[in-house]
Amino acid sequence: MALAPQHPDDAARLAALRSYEILDTDPESEYDEIAHLAGAICDMPVALISFVDADRQWFKSATGIDRRETSLTESICTHAFLGDDILEIADTQDDPRTIDNPLCTGREGFRFYAGAVLKTSDGLPLGTLCVLGRRPAKLTPLQRDTLRVLAAQIMARMELRKSLAHAEMLRKEVDHRVKNSLQSLASLVRLAARRARHRETAEALSTLQSRIDAVARLHEELYRSDGGR
Incomplete structure (x- = not known):
């Protein structure tokens, strides 16, 4: 043959x-x-x-x-x-x-x-x-x-x-990195708030924490609405 x-x-x-x-x-x-x-x-x-x-x-x-x-x-x-x-x-x-x-x-x-x-x-x-x-x-x-x-x-x-398929993989990678970055930033802010010696500093850090949480929620909603999950 x-x-x-x-x-x-x-x-x-x-x-x-x-x-x-x-x-x-x-x-x-x-x-x-x-x-x-x-x-x-x-x-x-x-x-x-x-x-x-x-x-x-x-x-x-x-x-x-x-x-x-x-x-x-x-x-x-x-x-x-x-x-x-x-x-x-x-x-x-x-x-x-x-x-x-x-x-x-x-x-x-x-x-x-x-x-x-x-x-x-x-x-x-x-x-x-x-x-x-x-x-x-x-x-x-x-x-x-x-x-x-x-x-x-x-x-x-x-x-x-x-x-x-490649674009979807990149989107998931970006989502993962954004989540990790927001979590790391939130942890640093919480740590700084616990160590704050002045009320004004603690209040500013608390406001910053709230804004970080809001950004994290917004990112989660955007990811879900785009069919990510």
């Missing part, structure tokens, strides 16, 4: 893939709709959004088949990583890369494959948006362009979710 060579920087590729936290997540309609659209426009019975992990190929969306993953020995998508454009195999039984692939042999085997690579902004391949058919075929230029555009849309969605 013709296995595709490993990506030259596979460690960085896998790290990038895991940074999106998409592996083994539940099916989602927004990805399923893209896969359905790709299959419909390309007139293919099967469409997949696949991601290539260290030892498996996992499908975020799979239309036309029931499987959610395959072994790398069954992966056609890894061959797509070797090029910069869409990999199209007009007849899998006439191509040395796929002629003995278990997915492509037998009466129900796939005879056609086309996949657009899902790449990071750094050019690291994560997987593909691919379509498969059970008879030899050829995509039209419009169908190829559609696969490219839909693959770019998948990556745009993933990048947006990653950015939102």
Whole structure:
């Protein structure tokens, strides 16, 4: 079986893939709709959004088949990583890369494959948006362009979710630091108030303590109203 060579920087590729936290997540309609659209426009019975992990190929969306993953020995998508454009195999039984692939042999085997690579902004391949058919075929230029555009849309969605998750993490970190700072300041003011020798100083520190408490309550309310908890 013709296995595709490993990506030259596979460690960085896998790290990038895991940074999106998409592996083994539940099916989602927004990805399923893209896969359905790709299959419909390309007139293919099967469409997949696949991601290539260290030892498996996992499908975020799979239309036309029931499987959610395959072994790398069954992966056609890894061959797509070797090029910069869409990999199209007009007849899998006439191509040395796929002629003995278990997915492509037998009466129900796939005879056609086309996949657009899902790449990071750094050019690291994560997987593909691919379509498969059970008879030899050829995509039209419009169908190829559609696969490219839909693959770019998948990556745009993933990048947006990653950015939102990072922003949420930063917001929580800021909240934690503000709380700690207010608590530390409140402790210092209480300590100073206990040591105050003059009534005016004690009253001023008490007023300051009240204002710190008010700021802490306001921060808590703002955080809650913004969906922080």
